[in-house]
Amino acid sequence: MQEVKLTxxxxxxxxxxxxxxxxxxxxxxxEVGSLESLVIGxxxxxxxSSPDEFMNVLIELAPSFPSLKKLFIGDMGxxxxxxxxxxQTNLTPLLKAFPELKSFTVKxxxxxxxxxLQHAKLEELVIICGGLPQEVLASxxxxxxxxxxxxxxxxxxDDYGFDGSLExxxxxxxxxxxxxLVYLGLKDSDIQDDxxxxxxxxxxxxxxxxxxxxxGTLSDEGAEALLASDKIKKLKHLDxxxxxxxxxxxxxxxxxxxxxxxxxxxxxxxxxxxYPSLTE
Numbered sequence: 001m002q003e004v005k006l007t008x009x010x011x012x013x014x015x016x017x018x019x020x021x022x023x024x025x026x027x028x029x030x031e032v033g034s035l036e037s038l039v040i041g042x043x044x045x046x047x048x049s050s051p052d053e054f055m056n057v058l059i060e061l062a063p064s065f066p067s068l069k070k071l072f073i074g075d076m077g078x079x080x081x082x083x084x085x086x087x088q089t090n091l092t093p094l095l096k097a098f099p100e101l102k103s104f105t106v107k108x109x110x111x112x113x114x115x116x117l118q119h120a121k122l123e124e125l126v127i128i129c130g131g132l133p134q135e136v137l138a139s140x141x142x143x144x145x146x147x148x149x150x151x152x153x154x155x156x157x158d159d160y161g162f163d164g165s166l167e168x169x170x171x172x173x174x175x176x177x178x179x180x181l182v183y184l185g186l187k188d189s190d191i192q193d194d195x196x197x198x199x200x201x202x203x204x205x206x207x208x209x210x211x212x213x214x215x216g217t218l219s220d221e222g223a224e225a226l227l228a229s230d231k232i233k234k235l236k237h238l239d240x241x242x243x244x245x246x247x248x249x250x251x252x253x254x255x256x257x258x259x260x261x262x263x264x265x266x267x268x269x270x271x272x273x274x275y276p277s278l279t280e
Contacts, residue, residue, distance in 0.1 A: 005075065007041030019043040019054035027064035037070035037103075046076065047085040050111055055094065062097040071098060074107035074128075081108075084130040084160040084280045088112035095119045109161045112136055117143035123180075124150040130188075130279040131161025134168050141171045148178045152185035152212065155195075160279050166194045173202035185212035185239075188276045192243075196222030200229040212239040214261070217274035219244045227252060237261075242277045244268055 006022045019040065026032055043054055051073055071094065074086050086108025092115060095101065102123045106112065109129035117139045125148060127136070132155050140153070155169070156162045169186060171177070184204065186195050196213055199205060211232070213222075223245050226232050235258070242264040245253075253262050268274045 002035075003037035003039065003070075004035060005039035005041055007076070007080075008044040009042070010044075013044035017044070020057040023054060023057050023061060027061040032064055034067050035065055036067050037072075038065065038068055039072040039075045041074075042076040042080045046074070046081045046087060046108070048087065050087045050089040051091065052089050055089070055091075059093055059097040065098070066100075068098055069101060070103040070105075071101055072105040072107075075105075076107065082280050083108055083128065083278060084110065086110060090115065092117060095122070109133055109136065109156075114139045114143075117145070119145055121147050123147050124152075126150070126152040126185075128154050128278070129156055129161060130154070131156035131158065132164070133161050134164035137164050137168050137172075141168075141177070145178060147180055149180050150183040150185075151178065151181060152183070152187070154187055154215070154278060155189035155191075157190045157276060157279050162189075166191055166198060169195060170198060173199055173204045175203035175207060177204075179207075181207060182209040183212070184208055184210070185214075187212055187239075188215040188278050190217050190274070190276055192216030192218040192276075193222035197225040200225040200232060202231075205229075205231040205235070209236040210239065211235055211237075214239045214241040214243070215277035216242070217244055217276060219274070220246055220249045223249050223253070227256065233258060235259075242266065244274050 004026060006019060008017055008019060073091060088108050088111050090113035091106060100121060102121060104122060105126040107128040109132055114136055122145050132153055189195055192213060196218055218240055238258060238260040241261045244266050250262050253260050
């Protein structure tokens, strides 16, 4: 059993089906011992109720999932629940309950907490949201994740939860904080140019293979700093997809010889407003 996704439709929820019951049913199956990936989708009215409704059951039954390596909390599309509406909670008890976990993904940041964030074996942390709270960003900055190889953060906008600034992002660019990190994603931001200029000369780039600054409001301003950086030239891949760069800048990237994704070019509106890909 490789992966199972548990989700509850509106009708199922109205008929009394609850996520904690689905988890109990799954845990009772003889083949669950080989389950490697568990995806929790809509737990039913996720815009009103948090994972607290089922999390204690999942923690209690954790021994039933000895092979679990990947856990995704909140995998739901906008037709089920807008990402900014998804109510989360403090999810760190889940990390403690699954010490063998390698990958942890969270969607939604309303009410999200990751304090304290520590795990001996976690290699991948992904947070998908329309706005990452400064408090969560601080928890990640101070995290004890010695095996972390991939960190992918949707920073978003202040209207949907991002209440920090560039100053809150900068500590993540220090070398040595996550010694094994090779993939850094600081994406979906409306300060993408500022982030690009900061990361272009940041010490952490020396250890990276992939830098992901996609899904945000990157323009030629940020791109100039990236193109001028010798550190950036050493990357195996640079993801700048969904951006606001000009045609002229795209030609320069094509001529750079770098492995770079500059697909999904956007156009700012008449007042030069630019929007990240994922907000509400």
